Amino acid sequence: MALRLEHEVVTLHTRHPFIIARGGRSDWQVVVVRLIDSDGVEGWGEAYPSGYYGESIEGVQAALTAARGALPANPFDLEGAEACFRKVAPQSAAARGALSTALHDLVGKRMGQPLWRLWGLDPARAPKSSFTVGIDAPEKIRQKVAEAGQYPILKIKLGSDHDEEILKTIRAVTDKPIRVDANAGWTRDRAIAMLPVLKDYGVELLEQPLPPADLEGIGAVRRASPGIPVVVDESCLVATDIPAVAAYVDGINIKLAKCGSLREALRMIATARAHGLLVMVGCMIETSIAITAAAHFAPLVDVADLDGAALTVDDPYVGAGIDHGQITLPTSPGLGVRRR
Numbered sequence: 001m002a003l004r005l006e007h008e009v010v011t012l013h014t015r016h017p018f019i020i021a022r023g024g025r026s027d028w029q030v031v032v033v034r035l036i037d038s039d040g041v042e043g044w045g046e047a048y049p050s051g052y053y054g055e056s057i058e059g060v061q062a063a064l065t066a067a068r069g070a071l072p073a074n075p076f077d078l079e080g081a082e083a084c085f086r087k088v089a090p091q092s093a094a095a096r097g098a099l100s101t102a103l104h105d106l107v108g109k110r111m112g113q114p115l116w117r118l119w120g121l122d123p124a125r126a127p128k129s130s131f132t133v134g135i136d137a138p139e140k141i142r143q144k145v146a147e148a149g150q151y152p153i154l155k156i157k158l159g160s161d162h163d164e165e166i167l168k169t170i171r172a173v174t175d176k177p178i179r180v181d182a183n184a185g186w187t188r189d190r191a192i193a194m195l196p197v198l199k200d201y202g203v204e205l206l207e208q209p210l211p212p213a214d215l216e217g218i219g220a221v222r223r224a225s226p227g228i229p230v231v232v233d234e235s236c237l238v239a240t241d242i243p244a245v246a247a248y249v250d251g252i253n254i255k256l257a258k259c260g261s262l263r264e265a266l267r268m269i270a271t272a273r274a275h276g277l278l279v280m281v282g283c284m285i286e287t288s289i290a291i292t293a294a295a296h297f298a299p300l301v302d303v304a305d306l307d308g309a310a311l312t313v314d315d316p317y318v319g320a321g322i323d324h325g326q327i328t329l330p331t332s333p334g335l336g337v338r339r340r
Helices: 057-070 078-088 093-111 138-147 163-171 188-200 215-224 239-245 262-274 288-295
Strands: 003-020 023-037 042-047 131-133 154-157 178-181 203-207 230-232 251-254 278-281 321-323 326-328
Touching (some): 042 093, 188 203, 188 215, 215 230, 262 278
Parallel strands (some): 178 203, 230 251
């Protein structure tokens, strides 16, 4: 079954400039991938090239060009295809993730079943997703909180020089549970000093307080934490990273854009569970293609932050839904994504 690979660059725009500890902007580019078989069945995937991990749009395009010579003759050989993609595109987890998603979408469509059913999952077990509030001025933060009205959980970006003001502003307008992501923006002393502040404001989870390589520091923050779980994102990219971080953290955050495939995401979940860790699924600023791909394994995780498409004003696709925060999975075959 010969496969044809096509891709296009899609520009997304967020409703507000999306700002984290490392900076931010309002326009974001992704690469949408299509794998088309000889019967005209299409599998869709998406690559988000994060500059933080040394990726770029040009790098993704080069990786996809290289992958054209490694497309599987049998699309059902997902394990073999993944091994080939690792060989031809070793530097682009984003491209490999898009190819993996497209293949899984194609296989699900050929079998007439959604991915979650092929994996034997119960969609009702998917957790509620948080809604992310980026770093901003108080009046903008109040506006963002109001716009997140249907979401029962907020994820707050910190790592600025006015973190306490942000928390105070949010608590003045809502009593919803909040989670905090510092995006590696704190020092060890700053993170430990912030712990009682986070406790006072009712924070229920702390993500990536320190730079990725400072596991000893992250462990110190965790030991000092007043019962707030410490989860790492940038410190843990793939399953083989988990044994090294497990002693220092309470949990990990899985993202398709950094782990490189749906199969790797499932391996990460299994490995994290073997180490007794909490499992979170997160996202980038992406279309509903990538968000829906991650949503299909959401029934296996504890915490979800799958609002990347909801933060945009021009997502070209419709896929997994979020109803008052609750992730709802499509029942149509494959990913179940369609053009808007």
